[in-house]
Amino acid sequence: MIPNILTIMALSAGMSAIRFGLEDRWEPAALAILAAAILDALDGRIARILKGSSKFGAELDSLSDFISFGVAPAIMLYLWAMQGAGRFGWMLALLFSVSMALRLARFNTMLEDENQPKWTKNFFTGVPAPAAAGLVLLPMLLSFQFGDDFFRDSYTVSFFLVGVAALVVSSIPTYSFKKVAIPTRHVVPAMIAVGAFITALVSAPWTTLSMVMLAYLCLIPISYRAYRRLLAREGDVTGVVATPTGDDV
Secondary structure, three states: OOOHEEEEEEOOOOOOHHHHHHHHOOOHHHHHHHHHHHHHHHHHHHHHHHOOOOOHHHHHHHHHHHHHHHHHHHHHHHHHHHHHHHHHHHHHHHEEEEEEEHHHHHHHOOOOOEEEOOOHHHEOOOOOOOHHHHOOOOOHHHHHHHHHHHHHHHHHHHHHHHHHHHHOOOEEEOOOOOOOOOHHHHHHHHHHHHHHHHHHHHOOOOHHHHHHHHHHHHHHHHHHHHHHHHHHHHHHOOOOOOOOOOOOO
């Protein structure tokens, strides 16, 4: 029950982002997407802790992700920068939403594959939905800090819509960060780092979020190389070729 409530809250946050966009309230709209991402991260983890995972919850989560991270960002960017591009602007917004739907459908089918090596659960296939929403909204986040002259330009936003849509449906393996284990001796430094991050997020949210998204982009080639090394090692040991997978969207 609790994980499903969190999922519904994430869906409500995504729908609220659309409403804020219709009212030209862009900062609250971006914060609503952030809230949806946080709630999305919590619901799956709490479901595993409580051992309350279910088929219904998985389907509800996928539908929520499509609205919050596939539809809401596309509509926000269309209203914010792409209306002047006419039909072309709408086509690119639609492209992003369709790409997200394809990714989620692929994820649901991959859940049924139980033959993957366990280490593949450390990777997603392509960019996961919450990260994709953050990346595609990066021009908006940067405009809050540096102004609209460049980042609100339809050509700039078009580049992000097409590029992130391609990453969403790609087979590029990306880190999932779900199996990260912190050694006991590093717990205190990790807590200090988390406290510093939260302080930065509260004090300078747009700068902090922009840096997180840029850092995530830099991690993509690193995760790809790590996956290829593990894949080669798996092939040397078993002769089995694995494909990228993940246990989240």
